[in-house]
Amino acid sequence: MCGIAGVFKLENAESLVQQILFAIQHRGQESCGLAVRARDGAVHSHRGMGLVKNVLSPELLAQFQGDTAIGHVRYPTAGSSNLLNTQPHAIDLAEGPHIAICSNGDIINYGEIRARLEKEHGFTFKSDNDAELIGRLIAFYHVIHKEPVEEAIFKTQHELKGAFSSLLMYRDKLYAFRDPHGLRPFVMGHVDYQGGAQIPSQGTVFSSESCGFGIVGAQMLREVEPGEIIKLEPGAPIETVRRGEKERRHCVFELIYFSRPDSLCFGELVYDVRNKIGAALASRDHDLPLGDDLVVIPVPDSSNFVAHGYARARNLPYEMGLLRNHYVGRTFIQPSQKKRDEGVKQKFNPLPAYFPGKRVVLVDDSIVRGTSLRKIVRMLKTSGAKEVHVRIGSPPVIGPCYYGIDTPTEEELVANRMSVPDIAEFLSADSLRYLDIGDFSSILKFPETFCYACFNKDYIYPPQDFGHKLNVPDTQRC
Numbered sequence: 407m408c409g410i411a412g413v414f415k416l417e418n419a420e421s422l423v424q425q426i427l428f429a430i431q432h433r434g435q436e437s438c439g440l441a442v443r444a445r446d447g448a449v450h451s452h453r454g455m456g457l458v459k460n461v462l463s464p465e466l467l468a469q470f471q472g473d474t475a476i477g478h479v480r481y482p483t484a485g486s487s488n489l490l491n492t493q494p495h496a497i498d499l500a501e502g503p504h505i506a507i508c509s510n511g512d513i514i515n516y517g518e519i520r521a522r523l524e525k526e527h528g529f530t531f532k533s534d535n536d537a538e539l540i541g542r543l544i545a546f547y548h549v550i551h552k553e554p555v556e557e558a559i560f561k562t563q564h565e566l567k568g569a570f571s572s573l574l575m576y577r578d579k580l581y582a583f584r585d586p587h588g589l590r591p592f593v594m595g596h597v598d599y600q601g602g603a604q605i606p607s608q609g610t611v612f613s614s615e616s617c618g619f620g621i622v623g624a625q626m627l628r629e630v631e632p633g634e635i636i637k638l639e640p641g642a643p644i645e646t647v648r649r650g651e652k653e654r655r656h657c658v659f660e661l662i663y664f665s666r667p668d669s670l671c672f673g674e675l676v677y678d679v680r681n682k683i684g685a686a687l688a689s690r691d692h693d694l695p696l697g698d699d700l701v702v703i704p705v706p707d708s709s710n711f712v713a714h715g716y717a718r719a720r721n722l723p724y725e726m727g728l729l730r731n732h733y734v735g736r737t738f739i740q741p742s743q744k745k746r747d748e749g750v751k752q753k754f755n756p757l758p759a760y761f762p763g764k765r766v767v768l769v770d771d772s773i774v775r776g777t778s779l780r781k782i783v784r785m786l787k788t789s790g791a792k793e794v795h796v797r798i799g800s801p802p803v804i805g806p807c808y809y810g811i812d813t814p815t816e817e818e819l820v821a822n823r824m825s826v827p828d829i830a831e832f833l834s835a836d837s838l839r840y841l842d843i844g845d846f847s848s849i850l851k852f853p854e855t856f857c858y859a860c861f862n863k864d865y866i867y868p869p870q871d872f873g874h875k876l877n878v879p880d881t882q883r884c
């Protein structure tokens with residue numbers, strides 16, 4: 407998971423991109439960067455390790471002024487803290503012109519395409535990053551095969567296997583394109599669209615999530631559709647091409663965990679979906695007796711709305727019994743168990759004198775390894791909770807993700823090693839219930855358009871396609 411942002415033909419595009427990136431910082435905290443086209447046509451880029459507010463400071467932005475810009479926040483993964491792999495990539499080809507590209511996703515056939523470009527066509531790569539591969543493949547079709555850029559993007563789009571929501575700056579144009587399955591979210595907005603069939607290119611903005619638009623005064627227009635190529639050119643309306651759309655497979659985990667609750671994602675209001683997940687969990691929980699001592703507590707923040715939906719459905723008190731330190735990042739993506747354990751202690755603290763005598767419904771969005779949740783359950787019991795009943799807003803995670811989410815290997819996923827009662831015992835929980843996978847059909851508007859592979863291993867690409875991917879370092883991820 408990463409986040410991307412783009413702005414076309416607006417004053418101080420670099421600041422607007424910085425603000426969108428700030429709004430989608432939850433999608434990646436390892437590093438960030440931007441590329442700006444200055445008024446003289448030159449493309450400048452800056453990338454650094456760390457948060458948007460530190461790397462893309464006002465002092466730095468003052469040196470990078472322009473009217474078109476793209477930017478990226480990167481998701482931290484083990485062994486990937488490497489400046490070369492940060493985005494956007496500026497590709498200054500000996501064979502042709504300068505382009506800048508950023509992307510969110512994961513390319514399954516990365517190794518195969520890179521080997522071909524290197525061995526057969528003499529390309530040199532500066533990083534191990536998917537976005538550079540996408541940029542060089544487009545350059546290959548455009549510069550060597552003399553295809554128009556739109557055709558080069560189309561060929562690239564259909565040669566790549568995997569997830570990619572991408573922005574490409576080329577001369578005075580900006581292109582937005584997405585993989586044909588639409589795995590990762592990608593939305594388009596406008597700062598002054600007044601209606602009408604033709605939308606002017608000038609003033610168009612892009613973001614991984616719609617929560618990035620309010621901060622720059624943009625209204626959401628729509629999603630960049632799966633398989634679509636959008637072309638923005640100065641003085642022209644938005645042009646769009648869509649050919650060869652494939653079966654939609656939106657990542658359902660975006661709705662469960664990754665996206666911000668105030669985003670509109672895949673046609674769904676994220677907070678609404680999470681509320682409904684909570685209600686679905688509650689509807690199966692009649693064997694847990696009500697009582698004055700029963701309270702519902704989320705593991706903040708991604709479970710807040712699920713817990714709220716559960717509490718409302720059963721008419722129970724909803725309490726923020728666990729306080730979260732917002733200066734600690736997402737713990738499950740920390741590279742070692744020791745770091746994850748330290749992260750849980752730094753991140754969560756129970757309300758003092760609140761838990762004695764209480765039965766707690768503790769709601770979390772998912773269980774990956776189970777080790778963080780075990781620490782939280784123990785924390786509540788040590789604080790005096792009489793019982794802790796764990797409710798999970800997703801089905802058991804049994805398969806790793808190969809499309810841009812850094813979930814662990816199958817062996818590390820606790821639901822692969824243990825039955826539900828055994829996981830409850832491992833957590834020291836008095837009971838444990840997951841969301842039933844079938845409940846998605848009553849929660850989502852178009853449940854058949856989603857990927858559920860981490861719950862049912864029904865991957866878009868057959869497992870043999872992942873062979874080389876499993877043997878490469880995480881540095882190839884977005």
Ligand code: SF4
Nearest residue numbers: 657659807857859860
């Ligand atoms: S495997 Fe899971 S995390 Fe990955 S895209 Fe599919 S639903 Fe999302």
